[in-house]
Amino acid sequence: MPQKPGSMYREVKGQPYTRKEYIGGVPHVRVGQFTMGNRTRDFDNEVTLIAEEKCQIKDAALEAARVTLTRVLTKGLGEDNFKAKILIYPHHVLRENKQATGAGADRLSEGMRRSFGKKVGNAARVNQDQEIVKIWVDDGVEVAKEALRKASMKLPTPCRKKTEKVE
16 A cells, blocks of 8 residues: 555644554654764754744655755765754654545445554654754855755755854
8 A cells, every 4th residue: 555645644633652662563763864974073064954833744754855965965075074963753653544445345444433543654743943954064054055955845844944153
């Protein structure tokens, strides 16, 4: 069965469903790594991506943003001239009330009766003005801003960028 669009899970509704010790068969988090680039060096500038609205970001969208971000930074600056970190983690387990379709589906489906839903994915709940991604660079501030702009296209919320000097 194909994945549902992320717009179905964008809104924050109800309590977070996060207690994985009580949930059996939780899907794995799709984000490959949360820290990229040179982890040991200290950099001069810090560029941050900030969410402007409260929303849920699926782990697949986070992974797409991470891949785009890493590709732009690696091409523009090289592998050792930046450090990038995803600051949010997809704790919330998404559920979906799957409906049977096709011939004979009326005998199989329960409709909305007992519609708690099955686990279909993970999402990070993000508040307004919460930091999503940070990039540390020396000279490539414009490359970092462009990387964050392209990465923000993959996320379901409007974002802004903030640049500051690291002391």
